[in-house]
Amino acid sequence: MILWNPAIRRKLTLPLPQYTSGHYVLVHGFEFDCKANDYKIVRLAYRKVGDIFIVSPLVEVYSVKTGAWRGIGAPAPLNHIAGYLWRQAFVSGAAHWVAYPSIFRGVESLILSFDMCNEVFHEIMLPVCLAKESPWYMGVVAIEDSLSIVKYDKLLNMHSVWVMKEYCVVESWTKRYNIETEDGLGIMLGVWRNGEMLLTTRNDDLVAYNVRTQESMNLITGGNKNSFFVDTYKESLALLFEGEKMPI
Numbered sequence: 001m002i003l004w005n006p007a008i009r010r011k012l013t014l015p016l017p018q019y020t021s022g023h024y025v026l027v028h029g030f031e032f033d034c035k036a037n038d039y040k041i042v043r044l045a046y047r048k049v050g051d052i053f054i055v056s057p058l059v060e061v062y063s064v065k066t067g068a069w070r071g072i073g074a075p076a077p078l079n080h081i082a083g084y085l086w087r088q089a090f091v092s093g094a095a096h097w098v099a100y101p102s103i104f105r106g107v108e109s110l111i112l113s114f115d116m117c118n119e120v121f122h123e124i125m126l127p128v129c130l131a132k133e134s135p136w137y138m139g140v141v142a143i144e145d146s147l148s149i150v151k152y153d154k155l156l157n158m159h160s161v162w163v164m165k166e167y168c169v170v171e172s173w174t175k176r177y178n179i180e181t182e183d184g185l186g187i188m189l190g191v192w193r194n195g196e197m198l199l200t201t202r203n204d205d206l207v208a209y210n211v212r213t214q215e216s217m218n219l220i221t222g223g224n225k226n227s228f229f230v231d232t233y234k235e236s237l238a239l240l241f242e243g244e245k246m247p248i
Contacts, residue, residue, distance in 0.1 A: 012243030029095030055102040082135035089140040190230035
C-alpha cells in the first residue's frame with residue numbers, strides 16, 4: 001500500500017500490517033486526525049472461513065507519525081460492511097460505510113463510522129424508510145460536508161438522496177433529490193462544489209448530472225463503473241519528511 005502526495009510528488013510505502021496470512025476481505029478508511037495532527041489509515045480485515053466471513057473483523061490503524069500499524073483499544077464492530085468496493089465518506093472527523101448487523105435486530109441496514117481521533121466505532125441509524133432496505137443498494141457520500149445516503153432503485157431506474165442536516169441526529173435525515181438518467185444509473189461517486197453530481201451509468205460511462213436542469217454531460221465513455229472513485233483533495237506538505245521523492 002502506498003500513500004502519495006501529488007502536490008510535492010512524494011510517496012510513502014507502508015509496511016505490511018499484522019494480519020496478512022489467510023483469506024481476508026479488507027476494508028480501508030483514510031483521513032486526517034486533527035487532534036494528533038496525523039494522517040491515519042484504518043484497516044478492517046474480515047477473515048474468510050469456507051464461505052463465511054467472521055465477524056467481528058480484525059482492526060488495525062496505521063499512523064504516518066509513528067510509521068507503524070497497531071491495534072485499537074476499542075471493541076471491533078459486530079457489523080458487515082456492504083458494497084463491492086466499500087466506498088467511504090469522511091465527515092466530521094470519521095470514516096463512514098454502509099453496513100448491516102451480523103445478528104438480525106429488526107434493522108437491515110445502517111451506517112458504521114470510525115472516529116479517527118478517538119479510534120472508536122459507532123452506529124448511525126438510517127431513515128426509517130431505508131432501515132429495512134438491502135444495504136447492497138445503498139452508498140454513503142459527503143454532500144456539502146454533510147453525511148448523505150444514496151438509495152439505488154433499479155426497478156424505477158432512480159437514485160434517491162438523503163442528507164443528514166445535523167450530524168448523528170437521526171431525526172435530521174431529509175430527502176433531498178430523486179435522480180434519473182436515460183442511460184440507467186450505476187454508482188453515485190460524489191458532488192462538485194457547483195452542485196453537479198458525478199455518476200456512473202449502466203453503460204460504464206462517467207457523467208456529470210445537473211440537479212437543477214436535470215441534464216447530464218458525458219465525461220468518460222466506456223470505462224468501468226467499479227473502477228471510478230472520487231474524493232476531495234487539498235494541497236498540503238504532508239509526507240515532506242516521510243517517504244521518498246517520486247521521479248518526474
